[in-house]
Amino acid sequence: MISRTTTLLLSLLLAIPALATEPSPRPGGVVIVEVGDAADNAPKVSLHGKPVLVMTRNGKWVAVAGVPLDAEPGELTLDVGAESAVVEIAEHAYREQWITVENQSFVEQSQEQLDRIWSERKIIDAVLTSFTNRPVSSLSLRPPVPGNRSDSFGYRRFFNEQARSPHKGMDMSAASGDPVSAPSEGLIAATGDYFFNGNTVLIDHGQGFVSMYCHLSEITVKEGQSVTVGDVIGAVGATGRVTGPHLHFGTYLNGTAVDPAIFLLDAN
Ligand SMILES: [Zn+2]
Incomplete structure (x- = not known):
């Protein structure tokens, strides 16, 4: 054909x-x-x-x-x-980020940790590649925390001089305990305490548009729950592989990470 x-x-x-x-x-x-x-x-x-x-x-x-x-x-x-x-x-050169990580277990993992990471990866990937046939009327997202946005999406990272996968989200500055709110309506697709991402919430906004919130100190929603814009889903924290409290905010379309800045509305 x-x-x-x-x-x-x-x-x-x-x-x-x-x-x-x-x-x-x-x-x-x-x-x-x-x-x-x-x-x-x-x-x-x-x-x-x-x-x-x-x-x-x-x-x-x-x-x-x-x-x-x-x-x-x-x-x-x-x-x-x-x-x-x-x-x-178009070509786009993302910046390089060289990080020295003290805790060697975050750079080199034991077999037990690799097994855990692998099973968590499968859960996360299943959500990111899911496709629910709901109509989507808007892709605008309200900032999940009021803090500073960074241009950290896409950083090509090196931990202790070893190349790692690029940074697939935007790190937003916020204090530990600050509420994190749903940026748009959706369904809580998964929650968990993951090795790298710490306490994590994934929201399915329909048709493969998925948002992700990592390193939370607390999760206040359950899988399968519907949320609307502004609903609190958890609190900022420093769980998982982090150097300090902040919100890692990821957005995905057709299973691929895209820059959250593309969808974020200016004001709360
Ligand atoms: Zn991050």
């Missing part, structure tokens, strides 16, 4: 007004592609075989896809039904 390839110009995408988020066609960013008329059924869109969020905007269906942090600059192809749409991904 031959599919027609549509090359979409970014200038066209940028012209779509009033989206909760602007397109940021870079690794760790989002691409927004018009995929049909809202009068028709929503088309099935996927990227690398993973379903992509589709929402209506100004009478059109638009696909909002997360671009993997390890995506190469150049063409990225979305499957749109039997067709495909190609978007151009």
